[in-house]
Amino acid sequence: MAQKTKKRYAMVLDSRKCIDCKACIVACKAENDVPLGVFRNRIIVEKAGEYPKLRMSFDPEQCHHCENPSCVRVCPTGASYQREDGIVLVKYDDCIGCKYCIIACPYDARYHNPETHTVGKCTFCAHRVDHGELPACVETCPSKVRVFGDLNDPKSELHQLLASRRHQVMNPQTGNGPQLYYLL
Amino acid sequence: MREPVWEYLIVNYLFLGGLSAGLFFVSALATWLQEEGRPAFPHIARWGALLAPWPVSLGSFLLIFDLGKPFRFWKLFFTFHWQSPMSIGSWLLVIFTMLTMAYLWAWLEPEERTRLLNFIPTKVRQRIPVKVVKWLEHDLSFWRRELAMAGFPLAVSVGIYTGVLLGAVQARPFWNTNLVAQMFLFSALSTGTATLILVRLFDKKQPVALAEMRFLYTLDICLILIEFFIVLPYLIHGKLSVLAVQDALAQVLGGPFTFTFWVLFLGCGLLTPLLIELYEFKPVLLGQGPLHINPRWAITAAGLVILGGYVLRYVFVFAGQASGFR
Known part of the structure; x- marks a missing residue:
């Protein structure tokens, strides 16, 4: 019998399947009650080339739930923390709204919540994941860009994709160890 | 990052915190240097002691005001995270402010202390325990030097x-980069020195002595020179660094902060006061006699140093937040 190992949640994104429909953004907003004007996820659109040789790329992005999150390190009250399974969260009751973590995040994944005056971010829908469900953005994606799972589970689709396909992370030079894997 | 999340309140705080550090440092130095068993520059030391607690107190207040949840600021003091500069800093600010208050108390004359205590309404004063009153009446003036040493x-x-x-x-x-911390330190000490130059020049009761000006000028010239030779390698190394740093520096090398950085900070805030102070100091350097004190020039130089310190913090807070890895 295989030994039970610690979970490590991560996400694989196949950007080439993304059609920029923004359903993930809407699903996240609805699921997590994200206020107007701020977002927990987004799609980076890049255009390149000259007519008629044009190329356009869509890269969905959100919190990378880094291995060494700089936002957690700089937090003066310990409100920002990392769970055992790698998910980076904010204890809203301990957040004083100093915004240091927003500045310390190299991926600009955090925002100042204009309603609660604390800091908000993607939670990987921890409240759903804990019940065995998928994050809202993953479940809703019509072109199946997103695969969520446990890196330490060899049977997971995520693990198999990473074992068989070439992939990269965004800006590894930040030293944060981001955990959103983009298939090439 | 698109929009800056730290704005003028933080710029002001960084400036005011630095100013207090500078005022205390110069005052402590003036206390520590002795001539025949007495502080060599008592007027500088006293003015520094009188002024030091206030900018940092105001700055800390602004800092709390900048929080999204100002009434939760106490949470900073029920925990300590050694990896978070802000956690270390908030403790440092409290200890430093308390020490500057004690130092201020030590530099007050006994009459002044009594007069201050008399400001407290009689009803309240009667309720203060005798122990505390006695403790406040303690003559701390013997401890000036020790407090100064502890405060360095x-x-x-x-x-x-x-x-x-x-x-x-x-x-x-x-x-x-590993140069920003020193840049801010020497800029802070220099703004403190400049403030004391201004205060001493405007002090009509005890006109400034030549030796005092010589002390302040020497200090300021050294501090400005050190700061200049930190800014210079900051620019050179940055320009020769990896792409992300080059992109960040482009903001002061042709980007939106070019004028502010080169003209207001480097030109007006650093090199002009350095030239003025060197000109005033020239006779001493060449052994031709005492330094000139032209109050107008001295006030201009000191004012520009203070302006430069503020502009430096403005440029760094805003340009820094606009920099990133893409």
Whole structure:
């Protein structure tokens, strides 16, 4: 019998399947009650080339739930923390709204919540994941860009994709160890 | 990052915290240097002691005001995270402010202390325990030198911490070099010196003595020179660094902060006061006699140093937040 190992949640994104429909953004907003004007996820659109040789790329992005999150390190009250399974969260009751973590995040994944005056971010829908469900953005994606799972589970689709396909992370030079894997 | 999340309140705080550190440092130095068993520059020391607690107190207030949840600021003091510069800094600020208050108390004459205590309404005063009153009446003036010595490392820490707060963030290449902390420290000490030059020149009761000006000028010239030779390698190394740092520096090398950085900070805030002070100091350097004191020039130089200190913090806070890895 295989030994039970610690979970490590991560996400694989196949950007080439993304059609920029923004359903993930809407699903996240609805699921997590994200206020107007701020977002927990987004799609980076890049255009390149000259007519008629044009190329356009869509890269969905959100919190990378880094291995060494700089936002957690700089937090003066310990409100920002990392769970055992790698998910980076904010204890809203301990957040004083100093915004240091927003500045310390190299991926600009955090925002100042204009309603609660604390800091908000993607939670990987921890409240759903804990019940065995998928994050809202993953479940809703019509072109199946997103695969969520446990890196330490060899049977997971995520693990198999990473074992068989070439992939990269965004800006590894930040030293944060981001955990959103983009298939090439 | 698109929109800056730290704005003028933080710029003001970084400036005011540094100013207090500078005022205390110069005052402590003036206390520590002795001539025939007495402080060599008592007027400088006293003015520094009288002024030092206030900018940092105002700055800390602004800092709390900048929080999204100002009434939760106490949470900072029920925990300590040694990896978070802000956690270290908030403790440092409290200890430093308390020490500057004690130092101020030590520099007050007994009559002044009594007069201050008399400001408290009689009803309230009667309720203060006798122990506390006796404790407040203690003559701390013998402890001036010891308090000054204890305060040196704290003042330097507060001065350098304002730079570390920015420099310790690897996500912002404009800040994340090993020169920002020193730049902020020496700029802070220099603004403190300049403020004391201004105060001494405007003090009509005890007109400034030649030896005092010589002390302040010597100090300021050294501090400005050190700061200049930190800014220079900051620019050169940055320009020769990796792409992210080059992109960040482009903001002051042709980007939106070019004028502010080169003209207001480097030109007006650093090199002009240095030239003025060197000109005034020239007779001493060449052995031709005492330094000139032209109050107008001295006031201009000191004012420009203070302006430069403020502009430096403005440029760093805003340009730093606009820098990133893409």
